[in-house]
Amino acid sequence: MPKQKPALKIALIGHGFMGAAHSQGWRVAPRFFDLPLQPEMTLLVGRQAAGVEAAAEKWGWAETSTDWRTAIERDDIDVVDIVTPGNSHAEIAIAALAAGKHVLCEKPLANTLAEAEVMAAAARSAGSGIKAMVGFTYRRVPAATFARELVTSGAIGEVRQVRAAYLQDWLYDASSPLTWRLQKEHAGTGALGDIGAHAVDLSQFITGQKIVGVSGLMQTFVHERPLLEDPSQHGEVSVDDAAAFTARFDGGALGTFEATRMATGRKNSLRIEVSGSKGAISFDLENYNSLGYYDATAVSTRQGFAQIMVTEEEHPYISAWWPTGHTLGYEHGFVHQAKDFIEAIGEGQQPTPSFEDGHQVQRVLDAVQQSAANDSIWTATA
Secondary structure, X not given: OOOOOOEEEEEEEOXXXXXXXXXXXXXXXXXXXXXXXXXXXXXXXXXXXXXXXXXXXXXXXXXXXXXXXXXXHOOOOXXXXXXXXXXXXXXXXXXXXXXXXXXXXEOOOOOOHHHHHHHHHHHHHOOOOOOEEEEOHHHHOHHHXXXXXXXXXXXXXXXXXXXXEEEOOOOOOOOOXXXXXXXXXXXXXXXXXXXXXXXHXXXXXXXXXXXXXXXXXXXXXXXXXXXXXXXXXXEEOOOOOEEEEEEEEOOOOEEEEEEEOOOOOOOOEEEEEEEEOOEEEEEEHHHOOEEEEEEOOOOHHXXXXXXXXXXXXXXXXXXXXXXXXXXXXXXXXXXXXXXHHHHHHHHOOOOOOEHHHHHHHHHHHHHHHHHHHHOOEEEOOO
């Protein structure tokens, strides 16, 4: 019989859309990857007993609680996975780190730069044995990871320009209800933090450069929406519907960014194109298994963007899955996230993106807000 691996007991705080995605990751990762530790889905936490019990039954969690402090107080919990609205990230993560728990926290790291600074400091002071990671899951899409490998290898030469846009349309209808994602006290920002954070992180990940200056605009188009509990009543939308900004990277590249939940007809399109002195790469989340690559050094009659199917065994993460050409989907990024986090814990390595990486993204988000509010160029450095 194979040797039994040490258990890694997980507590998941929150059980909405992201709760389902993270549950899938924890459940599937040890079945496709040879991991140093065996994750156990031990505790699911939610505010309403009936809802959390139903979710636990559906997704395979052993126990439930309606108080997140239960996960902190229990000695047998090794990992606290936070998928709650952003206004609770800091309190839960800091308490978990102080209790000696590893922490995985959904993006953005916090609702404010001040909260992110405290969280990053808590991760540093927790000691080298305690690991903390931010859930920028799109880094784990094989095509996006391969894009970074191409750029790092010099395949497109000197990085000169980045064009990034995250386009969704789920709020274009003014009759869509007022959810927590539209309330500043819960979400911090709207499109900027919800999806723009992904564009910022992925652009920095692929290029290996950090954003150090921005000039931004933010706009709310629908200022009131029907209340969930009583659609005849309306409440104020206190976050942005769309944000756009230009950026300067510390390696000399220039960037343009857009984040909107009002792009009618676009469902979940995260597009990133990086132009270099010898070529370019182009990625779109809606074309999950493919990466565009342009080789400017090729004979002119043979130049043009080639579509690389990122399904070969040699591509990132692919060897654990299906034969060549058999594609992956949205949920696989969360499996890869769980796999990477478990390996980092088992090997005593710092996982990425770290809380400091999340803090850097928060600097950029804060700088965009400051620039938009003051109609000025704003530095995104510490």
